[in-house]
Amino acid sequence: xxxxxxxxxxxxxxxxxxxxxxxxxxxxxxxxxxxxxxxxxxxxxxxxxxxxxxxxxxxxxxxxxxxxxxxxxxxxxxxxxxxxxxxxxxxxxxxxxxxxxxxxxxxxxxxxxxxxxxxxxxxxxxxxxxxxxxxxxxxxxxxxxxxxxxxxxxxxxxxxxxxxxxxxxxxxxxxxxxxxxxxxxxxxxxxxxxxxxxxxxxxxxxxxxxxxxxxxxxxxxxxxxxxxxxxxxxxxxxxxxxxxxxxxxxxxxxxxxxxxxxxxxxxxxxxxxxxxxxxxxxxxxxxxxxxxxxxxxxxxxxxxxxxxxxxxxxxxxxxxxxxxxxxxxxxxxxxxxxxxxxxxxxxxxxxxxxxxxxxxxxxxxxxxxxxxxxxxxxxxxxxxxxxxxxxxxxxxxxxxxxxxxxxxxxxxxxxxxxx
Ligand code: UD1
Ligand code: MG
Numbered sequence: 001x002x003x004x005x006x007x008x009x010x011x012x013x014x015x016x017x018x019x020x021x022x023x024x025x026x027x028x029x030x031x032x033x034x035x036x037x038x039x040x041x042x043x044x045x046x047x048x049x050x051x052x053x054x055x056x057x058x059x060x061x062x063x064x065x066x067x068x069x070x071x072x073x074x075x076x077x078x079x080x081x082x083x084x085x086x087x088x089x090x091x092x093x094x095x096x097x098x099x100x101x102x103x104x105x106x107x108x109x110x111x112x113x114x115x116x117x118x119x120x121x122x123x124x125x126x127x128x129x130x131x132x133x134x135x136x137x138x139x140x141x142x143x144x145x146x147x148x149x150x151x152x153x154x155x156x157x158x159x160x161x162x163x164x165x166x167x168x169x170x171x172x173x174x175x176x177x178x179x180x181x182x183x184x185x186x187x188x189x190x191x192x193x194x195x196x197x198x199x200x201x202x203x204x205x206x207x208x209x210x211x212x213x214x215x216x217x218x219x220x221x222x223x224x225x226x227x228x229x230x231x232x233x234x235x236x237x238x239x240x241x242x243x244x245x246x247x248x249x250x251x252x253x254x255x256x257x258x259x260x261x262x263x264x265x266x267x268x269x270x271x272x273x274x275x276x277x278x279x280x281x282x283x284x285x286x287x288x289x290x291x292x293x294x295x296x297x298x299x300x301x302x303x304x305x306x307x308x309x310x311x312x313x314x315x316x317x318x319x320x321x322x323x324x325x326x327x328x329x330x331x332x333x334x335x336x337x338x339x340x341x342x343x344x345x346x347x348x349x350x351x352x353x354x355x356x357x358x359x360x361x362x363x364x365x366x367x368x369x370x371x372x373x374x375x376x377x378x379x380x381x382x383x384x385x386x387x388x389x390x391x392x393x394x395x396x397x398x399x400x401x402x403x404x405x406x407x408x409x410x411x412x413x414x415x416x417x418x419x
Pocket of ligand 2: 227229
């Protein structure tokens with residue numbers, strides 16, 4: 001169905017309310033830029049053409065666009081109608097439906113967009129809006145309806161009368177157009193409004209005025225249309241996305257004791273029967289096997305891979321490290337740039353001193369090694385299979401401990417050879 005669909009993603013905005021030097025669509029939600037979520041959604045539509053309208057810091061935003069997406073640069077931010085107009089030359093030969101999406105709407109679901117497109121196409125409408133009924137409509141454009149309850153226009157908050165402000169049906173901003181009708185109406189949009197901008201929303205009353213058919217689809221879940229305009233909305237979106245991600249992990253057989261105090265980034269992998277205890281942060285690029293135990297108060301940072309049956313317990317920070325099966329670090333410590341073999345026990349308070357001020361160095365710990373409490377392993381260093389370190393020992397750099405040997409003290413030295 002989507003051979004006849006083109007998507008225009010509006011992403012030129014300056015993010016004024018974010019008070020940020022970074023374009024808002026590049027701010028992360030669950031460890032991933034806002035825009036990536038919108039791009040995922042667009043991928044599922046398999047549209048014929050996808051145009052991104054960029055402006056503010058477009059070189060940076062462009063970097064995360066995917067192959068096949070064309071870019072139109074809006075030099076001056078003169079409003080949403082102007083933004084869409086900028087994209088139109090790239091659709092010169094296209095005929096069909098144009099879907100307009102905002103790049104700052106990361107929570108939209110593909111089912112919702114599919115429903116909107118289907119309704120639009122089946123009704124052969126000139127425009128179909130995604131609308132919502134909300135208790136607090138402040139800041140949104142309000143939907144105007146005629147005496148037959150047909151949509152007749154949209155009025156922006158700043159231009160609305162008191163009566164119009166009391167309308168609780170709002171414009172989410174997501175809309176489908178018949179291309180020819182859109183192109184025709186865009187020419188007539190004027191910047192005669194409080195913001196002196198060219199509003200895309202004016203196309204609706206223009207189409208209605210010329211006898212066009214304008215439809216509406218209710219979004220159902222208003223959270224889906226949450227736009228990221230401020231840091232508060234960014235936090236709100238993070239919460240909603242976090243809930244979605246956690247629910248999907250729970251469906252896959254992961255136990256999350258307290259979802260509210262657990263933070264799992266997008267793209268993390270977690271195996272079945274793993275339990276995540278409260279106050280745990282799992283960042284991106286992390287893979288956790290099955291039957292693991294993580295937290296409480298664990299910080300699992302990027303580049304970490306935990307094999308099955310691994311325990312990373314209370315107050316442990318792990319970064320860029322691999323733990324093989326059945327290894328455990330149960331009580332506070334820092335494990336960075338480590339390669340931990342299977343069935344290793346890392347005692348309470350163990351620290352890998354991985355950074356020498358210039359480079360990050362690797363610590364290797366062999367199978368069944370036993371690292372005594374409060375050991376410092378100054379990397380690069382290697383602890384052999386079944387080797388042991390005594391409590392409080394400091395194993396200095398390059399002073400590798402051979403397999404089976406026990407070392408103690410500061411600096412650590414061997415005390416005996418085990419069989
Ligand atoms: C817009 C709608 C409003 C709707 C609300 C939903 C208009 C006139 N108003 O208002 O009815 O309720 O969204 O969130 O459309 N952009 C550009 N170029 C520009 C201006 C904006 O690319 O010149 C992009 C922005 O980056 C953003 C999107 O268009 O992604 C929407 O712009 P924004 O200024 O946030 O519109 P709102 O005032 O929120
Ligand atoms: Mg907005």
